[in-house]
Every structure is written in structure tokens, then in C-alpha cells.
Amino acid sequence: xxxxxxxxxxxxxxxxxxxxxxxxxxxxxxxxxxxxxxxxxxxxxxxxxxxxxxxxxxxxxxxxxxxxxxxxxxxxxxxxxxxxxxxxxxxxxxxxxxxxxxxxxxxxxxxxxxxxxxxxxxxxxxxxxxxxxxxxxxxxxxxxxxxxxxxxxxxxxxxxxxxxxxxxxxxxxxxxxxxxxxxxxxxxxxxxxxxxxxxxxxxxxxxxxxxxxxxxxxxxxxxxxxxxxxxxxxxxxxxxxxxxxxxxxxxxxxxxxxxxxxxxxxxxxxxxxxxxxxxxxxxxxxxxxxxxxxxxxxxxxxxxxxxxxxxxxxxxxxxxxxxxxxxxxxxxxxxxxxxxxxxxxxxxxxxxxxxxxxxxxxxxxxxxxxxxxxxxxxxxxxxxxxxxxxxxxxxxxxxxxxxxxxxxxxxxxxxxxxxxxxxxxxxxxxxxxxxxxxxxxxxxxxxxxxxxxxxxxxxxxxxxxxxxxxxxxxxxxxxxxxxxxxxxxxxxxxxxxxxxxxxxxxxxxxxxxxxxxxxxxxxxxxxxxxxxxxxxxxxxxxxxxxxxxxxxxxxxxxxxxxxxxxxxxxxxxxxxxxxxxxxxxxxxxxxxxxxxxxxxxxxxxxxxxxxxxxxx
Ligand code: ADP
Numbered sequence: 041x042x043x044x045x046x047x048x049x050x051x052x053x054x055x056x057x058x059x060x061x062x063x064x065x066x067x068x069x070x071x072x073x074x075x076x077x078x079x080x081x082x083x084x085x086x087x088x089x090x091x092x093x094x095x096x097x098x099x100x101x102x103x104x105x106x107x108x109x110x111x112x113x114x115x116x117x118x119x120x121x122x123x124x125x126x127x128x129x130x131x132x133x134x135x136x137x138x139x140x141x142x143x144x145x146x147x148x149x150x151x152x153x154x155x156x157x158x159x160x161x162x163x164x165x166x167x168x169x170x171x172x173x174x175x176x177x178x179x180x181x182x183x184x185x186x187x188x189x190x191x192x193x194x195x196x197x198x199x200x201x202x203x204x205x206x207x208x209x210x211x212x213x214x215x216x217x218x219x220x221x222x223x224x225x226x227x228x229x230x231x232x233x234x235x236x237x238x239x240x241x242x243x244x245x246x247x248x249x250x251x252x253x254x255x256x257x258x259x260x261x262x263x264x265x266x267x268x269x270x271x272x273x274x275x276x277x278x279x280x281x282x283x284x285x286x287x288x289x290x291x292x293x294x295x296x297x298x299x300x301x302x303x304x305x306x307x308x309x310x311x312x313x314x315x316x317x318x319x320x321x322x323x324x325x326x327x328x329x330x331x332x333x334x335x336x337x338x339x340x341x342x343x344x345x346x347x348x349x350x351x352x353x354x355x356x357x358x359x360x361x362x363x364x365x366x367x368x369x370x371x372x373x374x375x376x377x378x379x380x381x382x383x384x385x386x387x388x389x390x391x392x393x394x395x396x397x398x399x400x401x402x403x404x405x406x407x408x409x410x411x412x413x414x415x416x417x418x419x420x421x422x423x424x425x426x427x428x429x430x431x432x433x434x435x436x437x438x439x440x441x442x443x444x445x446x447x448x449x450x451x452x453x454x455x456x457x458x459x460x461x462x463x464x465x466x467x468x469x470x471x472x473x474x475x476x477x478x479x480x481x482x483x484x485x486x487x488x489x490x491x492x493x494x495x496x497x498x499x500x501x502x503x504x505x506x507x508x509x510x511x512x513x514x515x516x517x518x519x520x521x522x523x524x525x526x527x528x529x530x531x532x533x534x535x536x537x538x539x540x541x542x543x544x545x546x547x548x549x550x551x552x553x554x555x556x557x558x559x560x561x562x563x564x565x566x567x568x569x570x571x572x573x574x575x576x577x578x579x580x581x582x583x584x585x586x587x588x589x590x591x592x593x594x595x596x597x598x599x600x601x602x603x604x605x606x607x608x609x610x611x612x613x614x615x616x617x618x619x620x621x622x623x624x625x626x627x628x629x630x631x632x633x634x635x636x637x638x639x640x641x642x643x644x645x646x647x648x649x650x651x652x653x654x655x656x
Contacts, residue, residue, distance in 0.1 A: 065368075068375040071160060072199030075152035082148035083204055085141040090208055092138030099131050145204075153200040161192050164382060172388035173456040174415035182265025183258075187381055191257060191374035198371035206364045213357040216350050223347045224339060227326055231351055234322040238315060242362060245311040246369050249304060253373035256300035263293040308366070315362070319355055326351065387415070388458060392473035402467040403482075403566035403597030405430040405453060410462035412448060412620075422448050423459065424620035430597060430613070432467075432566070437602040437611035439641060444617040446601045450569050453599070454483060466567070477506055484565040486589075488573045490556030492544030497529055498536040500544070501558045516562065523558035524588040525551070549573075550581025554588055561592045568593060570600040572607060605646045616641065 072079060103124060110120040168184055220228045270277055270286045277286050327348060333339040396402065407428035413421050422445050430436045438446045451457060452464055455471050464471045471479065484504065492500045501516050502508035516536065520526040528551055532538040544552045553573070560568065570589065577585060586606075602608050608628050616624040616631070616638050623637050631638035 064375045064379050065372045067379060068195060068371055069199045069203060071195070072152065072156050072203070074159065075156055075200065078148050078152045079200060079204070082145050082152070082200075083207065085145040085148065086204055086208055087211075089138050089141035089145050090212070092134050092141065099127065099134065103127055149197075149201045149204060153197045156199060157192055157196040160195065160378070161188060164188055164192065164378060167382055167384075170386055171384065172386045172415075173451075174387065175384075177414065177416040180261065180265045182263070182268050183261040184381075185268070186257065186261035186264050187377055190260065191378050194253075194257075194374035195371045195378065198368055198375070202364050202368050202371070206361055206368070209357040209361040209364065213354045213361065216354040216357065220347060220350045220354065223343050223350065224330070227330055227333075227339075227344075227347055230329060231322055231326050234318050237318055238358075241311055241314050241318075242365075245307055246366070248307045249366055250369050250373045252300050252304040252307065253370045254377065256297055256304065257374060257377060259293070259296035259300055263290065263297055266290050266293045315359070319359075323348065323351060323355070388455075389472060391455070391476040391479070393475045394469045394473045395475055395478050396467035396469040403432040404465075404467050405436075405567065405597065405599065406463075406465040406468075407449070407452075408463045408465065410452070410459045410464060412452065412457065412459040414448075415457065422620055423452075425462070426617075426621050428615065428622060430599060432597055433595065434613060435593060435598045435600065435611045437600050437608045437614045438617050439602050439608060439614060439638070439646065440617040440623070441641070441645070445620045446617050447571065449617070450485065450571065450599070450601065453567070453569060454485065455479065480504070481506075481563040482565050483567045483569065484560035484563060485569040485571070486553070486556050486560050487571045490544070490552050490559075492540050492547070492552060492555060494540065494542040496534075496537045496539055497532075497555060500540060500555055501536075501562060503559055504563050511562070516558075519558040519562040520554075522561060522588065522591050523554045524584045525554035525558050528554075548581065550577045550585055553577070553581075553585045557585070557588050557592060565596065567597045567599065570598060572601055572603045603646065605642065608642075608646060614638070 106120060106123055106127065109115065110117075165188060168188070217228070220231070266286075266289055270290065277283060327344075330339060330344045330347065334341055334344055405428065407426050410423050410426045411421065412423040412426075413419070426445070426449070428449070438449060440446060452459060453466075453471070458472060466474060466479070466483070481504065493503065498516060499508070501519060502511050505511050513536070517526055520529055520536075529536055529538070538546075540546050540552075540555070544555070547555065573585075600607060600611065602611065602614075608614050612627065613625060614628055614631055615622045618637060624631055624634065626634070632642065
């Protein structure tokens with residue numbers, strides 16, 4: 041059951057799920073509860089429809105009776121034909137009723153299955169998206185995608201169509217069984233003697249099938265991850281000419297999927313073959329034994345033939361029951377994985393409801409002795425008692441060699457993670473106490489490579505607003521103007537309605553940056569987090585982005601991960617982050633004069649970045 045986790049994950053994530061999964065069959069069926077009324081009507085339709093179907097052969101038999109009687113009782117041909125016509129009308133009537141109810145049944149069952157699945161998927165999506173960020177660090181996206189689409193698909197008909205077919209088969213088979221016993225108890229008992237064999241084989245098969253299904257789903261999640269990664273990074277794949285190798289990698293991940301599928305196919309071959317052998321064998325045996333009874337005068341030929349018909353009837357219904365149950369077993373396998381996710385509680389406590397300083401200014405950030413390790417790598421301490429004090433309205437630069445913990449600081453301010461020890465205070469309030477939407481309207485980020493969504497520019501700029509419809513276009517344009525984006529957006533034929541493509545692929549790097557700046561400031565945040573791009577944009581875009589940033593920085597607290605000399609020079613405070621603590625802090629000039637880590641850094645890193653960007 042360690043399906044949700046990668047190899048290196050702590051198994052504690054699935055604890056809840058494995059405890060509860062025993063009940064998953066019932067929970068699976070219970071999913072259909074909301075459709076109870078529709079399902080009830082559908083079930084009634086199912087019974088009426090199958091009664092009609094069962095009645096037709098009996099009525100068709102009376103046609104033959106009429107023929108036989110015609111020869112015996114000297115009826116006129118005209119009379120017999122009239123009688124035949126009448127019977128035909130009856131049969132057509134019943135057929136029509138049967139057809140209507142079969143149609144209603146099929147429509148209602150499928151419709152409710154669709155609705156059940158739709159609800160389940162929405163619930164699952166909502167549940168997943170509320171998990172803590174650390175969860176997404178550890179669980180493969182393909183795994184989540186697969187649970188959302190593939191597993192729920194397997195579960196789709198379980199509580200609706202499958203259950204109703206199972207019900208009908210049980211009722212019909214029971215009915216047939218009673219008729220069998222009424223015809224010949226001895227032959228019935230003999231027939232049933234093969235039942236234990238069938239039950240044992242069914243049990244073995246179900247167990248195997250359940251396991252194979254679960255394994256196959258896990259493997260196919262792995263394959264989905266590979267596909268997603270390759271298609272999502274097609275430029276990297278192309279630029280290294282790795283199409284063939286990627287195809288091979290995907291093929292390799294499919295090997296397992298196929299492997300489990302083949303095992304499952306083999307098991308079903310054994311099971312259905314064995315069943316057919318036992319089933320047909322027992323009927324032949326019963327026929328042989330019954331025939332001897334007829335010869336000995338203990339049973340009439342008529343009784344023997346009705347008995348065999350009933351037995352076949354029971355047999356076919358038990359057969360369909362077996363295949364429905366095997367579908368249900370797959371559904372239970374899939375549902376475990378879905379319930380496992382639905383049962384998982386976010387490891388991050390919910391946000392509080394504090395609104396620090398209400399609508400007044402502010403924007404103070406304090407780190408008090410913050411200790412932090414990533415949940416996916418708990419043994420590596422990234423921050424080791426970090427202290428930081430950013431005053432409202434200050435421009436504060438974080439510098440330091442890569443891996444020191446600068447991005448981690450930025451993540452913690454956004455509460456992607458909670459520190460293990462110490463506190464982070466925004467305007468005096470610990471971050472976890474701050475109301476979720478409020479926090480994110482007051483803290484905005486512009487990152488090195490901003491992620492845009494495959495929607496319109498308007499959608500992307502208003503993304504940070506909870507109710508985007510309510511934002512007047514003038515306000516969007518205001519943000520875009522500040523961000524130096526209005527001009528290029530207006531130049532597009534569709535203006536703000538222009539679609540940006542997946543991850544903003546249809547915009548240039550500088551345009552994406554400026555859309556991201558507009559997005560960040562639309563909510564008028566107090567705190568701006570900037571992760572300065574290391575890769576130099578072309579000089580012109582660079583200048584436009586810089587100009588936009590200068591404009592939006594005014595009047596806000598700005599915490600910037602700085603890579604440029606020009607940035608640190610304009611910052612009021614610079615902190616060198618090294619090994620998870622503040623190694624040095626002061627103004628650019630103070631730190632230079634000190635001649636410590638910072639001075640080295642400026643010479644080696646910041647200076648060369650400055651040369652790069654001025655040289656390009
Ligand atoms: P910087 O921004 O200064 O380059 P980071 O904050 O990105 O440094 O990284 C600090 C350390 O945390 C690095 O050792 C990095 O490998 C690790 N790290 C960063 N992100 C994650 C993550 N999501 N999961 C586990 N470890 C991470």
C-alpha cells in the first residue's frame with residue numbers, strides 16, 4: 041500500500057489510509073447514495089425490463105402450441121391464423137414495454153454513474169489542492185493525475201450499474217434455484233456439489249485480481265509521470281535530441297503496467313476456463329445421472345428437461361454475477377487509492393483569522409530564531425536559527441551563494457511550509473495565525489521565471505484576486521501600466537483577452553515578467569517578494585522590467601533575492617545568507633568596508649553578473 045509515496049518518502053503519510061481501507065467496499069457503494077432516488081427508479085425499471093424479457097420466450101412458446109393444436113383439433117386455418125396474429129400483438133406489446141424499461145434503466149444508471157463520478161472527482165480535486173506544499177514535493181504529479189482520472193473511472197459504475205446487475209443476477213439465480221429444487225431435489229443437490237470448488241477458485245481469483253489491479257494502477261501512474269514530464273519539457277528533450285531515449289523511458293515504465301496486466305489476464309484465463317470446465321462438466325454429469333433416473337422410471341423426461349433449463353438459467357446468472365463482482369473488485373482496488381487520498385489530512389494546521397493592522401500600512405517581517413528542514417528531507421537543516429528584521433517600507437536584499445537558504449526564506453514568508461522552531465511575524469502576527477486569503481493579498485511574489493496559466497492575459501493579471509469578475513478593467517490597466525505591460529498588451533489584436541499559451545509560452549521572457557509584476561501588484565500588497573532573474577533578459581526588456589519594479593517598489597516592503605550589484609546598492613539593508621543563518625548584515629557600503637564574506641561575494645558573483653548584463 042505504499043503506492044502514494046516515492047521510494048524515499050516517510051510511510052507516515054499513508055497511515056490513516058491503510059487503517060480505513062478495509063471499509064472501502066462499503067464506502068464505494070455509499071458514494072451512490074446521493075443518487076438513491078434515481079437508482080431506485082432505475083432498479084424498478086430493471087426488474088420490469090427483465091420480467092418482460094423473461095416472459096417473451098414463454099409467449100413465443102404458445103405460438104408453437106397453437107401450431108400443434110391446429111393439427112390435433114381440426115381448427116380452420118383462418119382461426120389459427122387469427123389466434124397467431126393476436127398472440128403476435130401481445131408479444132409485440134410486451135417487447136415494447138420491455139424495450140422502454142430497458143432503455144430507461146440504461147439511461148438512468150449511466151446518468152447517475154456520471155454524476156457520482158463528477159462529484160467524486162470534484163471532491164478529490166478539492167481535497168488534493170488543499171494539501172500542504174510539502175505533500176506535492178513528495179508525491180508524483182502523475183500519481184495524483186492518475187488517481188483523479190483513471191482510478192475514479194474504474195470506480196464509476198461500481199455503486200450504480202454493477203450493483204444493480206449483481207442484484208438482478210442474485211434474484212434471478214435464487215428464483216431459478218428454487219425452481220430447480222422444486223423439480224428435483226436430488227439433482228439440485230448434485231449440481232450444487234460443485235459450488236465449493238467454484239467458490240474457492242473465485243476467492244483466489246478475486247484476491248489476485250485485486251492485487252494486480254492496484255499494482256497496475258501504481259505502475260501506470262509512474263508511466264503517466266514520465267509522459268507528463270517529457271511533454272511538459274519538450275524543449276529540453278528536443279534540444280538534447282532525446283526523443284528516442286524518452287520514448288524508451290516511457291516504454292520502460294509501460295513494461296510494468298503491461299506486466300501486471302498480463303498477470304491479470306492469465307489469472308482471468310485460468311479462472312474462467314476452470315469455471316467453464318466445472319460448470320459444463322457438472323451439467324453433463326447431471327444429465328447423465330438424470331437420464332439414468334428417467335430410465336429407471338424415477339423422473340419424467342419433461343422434468344429432466346425443465347431441470348436442465350433452470351440449471352442453465354442459474355448458471356448464466358451466476359456467470360454474470362462473477363464478472364460483475366470482478367469489476368467491483370477492480371473498483372474496490374481503485375477506491376482504496378482514492379479514499380487513501382481523500383482521508384489524508386493536510387499536515388499543515390489551517391490558517392488563523394487574524395488580519396494584522398487591518399487596512400493600514402505596515403509590512404514588517406521578522407524571523408525569530410527560525411529552524412527549518414524540508415519535510416521531504418528532514419535530516420538536512422536548511423535554516424539554523426535564522427534572525428531577520430525587515431522594517432516596513434524597507435528594501436531588503438538577500439544575497440549569498442546558492443543553496444544558502446534564500447529561496448527558503450521567501451517560501452516561509454508565503455507559508456508554503458511552517459518552520460520546526462522559531463517564528464515568522466508579519467506586522468507582529470505569526471504567519472500561521474494570519475487569514476489565508478489576506479496573507480496572500482498582502483504578500484506578493486515576482487519570481488525568476490514567473491508561471492502563467494494557459495488563459496488570457498486578463499485572467500493572469502487578476503489571478504491573485506479572489507473575485508476577478510469584480511475588478512474593473514481600469515484597475516487592471518492601472519496595474520499593467522505600472523508594470524510597463526499595458527503597451528505591449530494593447531498592441532495584441534485581442535488585447536487583454538490574448539491567450540498566453542501553456543505556462544505563458546507565447547510571451548517573451550520580459551513580457552512574462554511584466555505580466556507577473558502586474559499580477560503581483562493588483563492586490564496592492566504591503567510586501568513584495570522578488571526573486572531577481574539571473575538569466576539576463578535582452579537589454580531593452582531588462583530596462584523595462586527594472587523601471588517597472590522601481591515604480592512598484594515605492595511605498596512597499598521589498599525583500600529581494602539579489603543577483604545584481606545595482607540592486608544591492610539601492611537596498612537599505614543587505615543580509616548575506618550562508619549556511620542557514622545571516623552571516624553578515626548592513627548597507628552595501630558598510631559590508632564592503634568590512635571586507636568580509638560580502639566583499640568576496642561582490643567581487644566574485646555580483647560584479648560578474650553586473651558585467652554580464654551590461655555587456656549583453
Ligand atoms: P538559495 O535560494 O539560497 O539558493 P535554497 O533556499 O533554494 O537556497 O535552498 C537551500 C537548501 O534547501 C538547499 O540545500 C536545497 O537543496 C534545499 N531545498 C530547496 N528546496 C527544497 C525542497 N523543495 N525540498 C527539499 N530540499 C530543498
